[in-house]
Amino acid sequence: MTDATLAEGPVVVAPGDYDDDHPVTNTGLSNNKLAMWVFLASECLLFGGLISTYLLYKDNNISGGPLPRQIYDIPFTSISSFVLLTSSLTMVLAVSAIARGEERRGRTWLATTAGLGMVFISGQVYEFQTFVREGMGFTTNAASSAFFTLTGFHGVHVTMGIIMLVSLVVLSLRGRLGVERAETVEIVGLYWHFVDVVWILIFTVVYLIP
Amino acid sequence: MTADALHPELAPEEHQVHDLAGAHVSDGKYVQIAIFLAVATGLEVYLSYSGLEGAALVAPLLVIMAYKFITVALYFMHLKFDPKILTRVFYFGLILAVSVYAAALSTLKLFGG
16 A cells, blocks of 8 residues: 555545446455355365365275265266366356346256256266165265265255256346346356366266276 | 455456456357367277276376367367366366365275275
């Protein structure tokens, strides 16, 4: 801070210095967006812990039952991965459309993203049911517990994302998702893409690497 | 008082409250990126069935995974276009997680019995 600035005394933000959507901030960034990035950074630690736990216990079936990798259905999970990747594309197209003021198109992409998320979750539920039928429940062995905890947490995150997306669609239907709300859509998009990148890690580390 | 007066040491472009990054990339480019991600995923699946084992399988899978991760973060999450502080915040969390858990896994591998 320069001497001239210091001489001005305490910082006072005048009413005209900001509007409701873009307040002046110390960083020059939107606080909401910065907060979402801090949250996502903390989520790295959560999923890092869950992935590490799985890696530690993935071969531990001392108490019996099959190991997760013995009953994976890679083709099925690959299709789920494609679905989630596609949802990232539709999400970014939604952000782009809303930023251009094309609310109707943005709403369509948001609804498509939510729908793809639901398809992914349905696939996960089906996969879990299949695993339980094949004798691998949550408490069957340490490996299964670690697997269900990791993928279950990810599924919960996807579900939260779907709820946020549906909320945005409802807002849009009420005409309250214009270009002035574009940052809100972008922040939800950040969350959704993060869920996608976590799945990129899980798909490779948990499913594909033996 | 504006952000310029609060932080004159910042570069001018960092003074602004940043608007959406969505306008930086065309929709067509996003589709191209998504196709690249799909092809990369297909390649991963192909490798997992290729009969390769050990490092010959794990190394390319990890490289492709990292490419996919970075591509989504840079383009879909707009880190390539947003202020660097957001990149630093995210990578701080990521690197911290990788470091902590790599250390923990190594320790348990060495001393876990």
